[in-house]
Amino acid sequence: MSEEKELPSPRFELVSKMFDEIDEILAKNDQESHLSIFEMEILVLMIRKKVEHLGMMTALQMSDEESTQVEEKKSPDVYR
Numbered sequence: 475m476s477e478e479k480e481l482p483s484p485r486f487e488l489v490s491k492m493f494d495e496i497d498e499i500l501a502k503n504d505q506e507s508h509l510s511i512f513e514m515e516i517l518v519l520m521i522r523k524k525v526e527h528l529g530m531m532t533a534l535q536m537s538d539e540e541s542t543q544v545e546e547k548k549s550p551d552v553y554r
Contacts, residue, residue: 500517503509 500509500514504514
């Protein structure tokens with residue numbers, strides 16, 4: 475059976491800091507370029523896709539590490 479891994483608690487201070495940075499970037503670009511809601515929504519979707527991609531890459535990396543650990547536990551005499 476696979477062991478369930480406990481997820482770490484979100485670091486809300488870090489999340490708030492990143493949100494503030496994104497908010498500043500949006501405000502600056504809106505002031506300079508008068509962004510439409512549509513353009514802002516496209517940006518949000520692109521960020522969402524980036525987060526999904528990072529999540530998939532992390533999952534694949536963890537999967538590779540687990541399979542390597544399983545390989546290391548196997549006996550070298552299995553195929554003899």
